Amino acid sequence: MKFATAIISAFLLVSSSSLISSAPTSQGSQKNGYLAVFGDSISDTGCLRNLKDSDTIGYWNGRFTDGPVWSDYASEYLGRSLINYSVGGAVVDNYITRNNDSQPSLKIQTKSFVDNKVYRGFLDKFVGIISYQASDLYHYLGNFTDSNFDPNKNVTAVANSVVDSAVRLLDSGVQNVLVWNAPNTEVPLGRMFDAQDIIGQFVSIYNKTLISRLDETKKRYADRISLIDMDKFVRISKSKPITEKLGITNTTGSCTENFGVTSPSIPVCKNPESYYYYDLAHYSVRISYLLGIAIGKGLSRGNKVEFTEAGLLQIIDEFDIKQSTAKKNYYIDHCPSGDCQTNWI
Numbered sequence: 001m002k003f004a005t006a007i008i009s010a011f012l013l014v015s016s017s018s019l020i021s022s023a024p025t026s027q028g029s030q031k032n033g034y035l036a037v038f039g040d041s042i043s044d045t046g047c048l049r050n051l052k053d054s055d056t057i058g059y060w061n062g063r064f065t066d067g068p069v070w071s072d073y074a075s076e077y078l079g080r081s082l083i084n085y086s087v088g089g090a091v092v093d094n095y096i097t098r099n100n101d102s103q104p105s106l107k108i109q110t111k112s113f114v115d116n117k118v119y120r121g122f123l124d125k126f127v128g129i130i131s132y133q134a135s136d137l138y139h140y141l142g143n144f145t146d147s148n149f150d151p152n153k154n155v156t157a158v159a160n161s162v163v164d165s166a167v168r169l170l171d172s173g174v175q176n177v178l179v180w181n182a183p184n185t186e187v188p189l190g191r192m193f194d195a196q197d198i199i200g201q202f203v204s205i206y207n208k209t210l211i212s213r214l215d216e217t218k219k220r221y222a223d224r225i226s227l228i229d230m231d232k233f234v235r236i237s238k239s240k241p242i243t244e245k246l247g248i249t250n251t252t253g254s255c256t257e258n259f260g261v262t263s264p265s266i267p268v269c270k271n272p273e274s275y276y277y278y279d280l281a282h283y284s285v286r287i288s289y290l291l292g293i294a295i296g297k298g299l300s301r302g303n304k305v306e307f308t309e310a311g312l313l314q315i316i317d318e319f320d321i322k323q324s325t326a327k328k329n330y331y332i333d334h335c336p337s338g339d340c341q342t343n344w345i
Contacts, residue, residue, distance in 0.1 A: 032079040035299075036174070037071045038109045038165070039131035041088035041260055042282060045069060048088035051103060056262045057088065060326060064088060064260050065278045067285035067326030071131070073292025076334045078299055080127070085109040088260055091136045093161045096154070106132055110165040114172040123173035127303060129228070129295075130166055134182045137202040141195060155202050159209035163217055170221050176303040177225050179214060181207045183234035188254040189280040207231060226304060228295065233307045237287060238276060242312055246286050247322045251276040255284065273325055285326045293319055293330070 037043050046062030049055065063069045075082035085104070091097040092106045104112065110130075113119070119126070136158045140151065166177045184203040190196035210227075217225055236242060238251045254277040255269040269275065278284040283291070293315050298305030316322060319330055 032081075033125040033127065033175075034083055035071065035075045035078065035080040036083045036113060036126050036128045036169075037086050037131055038106055038113070038128065039086040039180075040090045040106075040133055040135045041086075042133040043069060043071050043084065043086035043129075043131040044088045045071060045082070045084045045086070047084065047086060048103065051087065058260060059258075059262060059278070064282040065285060065288055066255070066272050067329065068288060068292070068331040070283075070288050070292035070295060071129075072331045072335075073289055073329075074296040074299065076331050077293055077296030083113075083126075085113055086131065089135060091139060092132060092158045092165070096157045096161055097136045097139050106130065106165050107161060110168050114168055124175050126174045127299060128166075128169045128174045128177040130162060130177065130179045131228075132162055132180060132182075133230070134199075134203065134206070137182070137199060137206065138189075140202060141198060151202060152205055155205040156209045159206050160213060162210060163213040166214075166225055167217060167221075170224055175224070178228050178299075178303065178305060179210070179225070180228045180230045181210055183231045185231070185234050185238070186252060187281055188252065188257075188277050189259070191252065192257075192280065203231075223303075228298075228305045229307060233291060233294070236307055236309050236312060237290060239309065241309060242290075242316070243276070245313055245316045245322060246290070247274060248276050248284075248286065249274045253277070254279050285329065286321055286324060289319070289321050289324055289329055289331075290315060293321075 041048070041058075041064040044058065044062070044064055046058065049057040049062035058064050060067050063072075071082055071084060071086075087103050087109070090103055090105055090109070094105045094107075137155065140149070140154060162179060166179050169177045182203045184200055184207065186196050187199075190199045214225065214227055243249070243251060253275065255272040255275040256266060256279050258266045258268075259280045260282070272278055272284055273286055275284045276287055290312060294307060294312060295305050297311075297315070321329075324330075
């Protein structure tokens with residue numbers, strides 16, 4: 001399938017690196033605790049750029065957007081030190097996905113965190129967030145016409161592995177773990193290669209399995225584990241009241257057709273703040289800002305994150321997000337260097 005081959009080729013640009021065995025060291029006071037984030041490029045704060053030692057990976061300070069990502073805003077809002085294991089292109093489990101890339105999967109990220117002796121003794125001061133956004137599902141596009149490929153079986157295995165990683169964190173002593181589901185909505189990458197219907201099938205299976213497993217897991221861990229409904233966030237934040245309030249006029253295209261790799265030959269729009277997506281798969285700075293503060297507020301109210309239109313509108317007003325840019329926002333105001341409280345694997 002031509003579109004699948006093209007997607008995989010683009011995707012692999014941001015998903016090959018050597019695994020670095022060293023883990024982050026803790027910084028800052030334990031007063032407010034720590035935010036540990038695991039996932040892929042949607043949350044990467046420079047990890048893949050550091051692993052590959054290449055300034056062409058990512059955009060602003062190695063992020064996969066034109067400014068801070070959601071975890072930058074959330075950690076600053078909460079006053080928690082950010083311990084970020086997320087790496088661009090990471091899948092959930094290299095064995096399940098049959099992924100030959102060597103960057104740490106979600107399974108490896110969580111195991112590395114749990115095995116890190118630096119954190120033993122104060123793991124109860126951590127809140128963990130698994131912010132996986134469907135990297136495996138894009139890998140599966142290349143297998144869709146293979147008669148041996150069973151999307152229900154393979155995608156279900158991915159969802160189960162995500163919850164297994166969450167349980168690993170809880171059993172280690174982490175205070176609370178929140179798990180993202182995947183947005184079942186159009187992204188520029190899917191539109192470009194006419195793959196949105198297939199992606200939608202994968203996401204539906206994934207989310208259904210994930211929620212079912214989380215419900216089962218809650219019987220043992222109660223309110224220590226919960227869902228962050230990213231599908232709901234994207235649907236609400238793409239609605240007319242929100243986009244008008246943010247000054248976003250384009251929710252289907254992207255500011256640039258780059259895909260996680262800076263390329264001078266690919267143009268970038270002059271008004272990135274007016275786009276919902278910065279590149280083919282990653283949110284623009286205002287959406288990242290809105291998401292980060294919304295998650296931060298939810299965590300501050302007892303580690304429960306709920307998205308409502310009224311709540312998001314209130315955040316936009318409170319933080320004047322419509323006037324924000326990549327260089328003018330809450331994170332930069334509190335962190336002029338752009339790399340405060342951030343650690344990488």
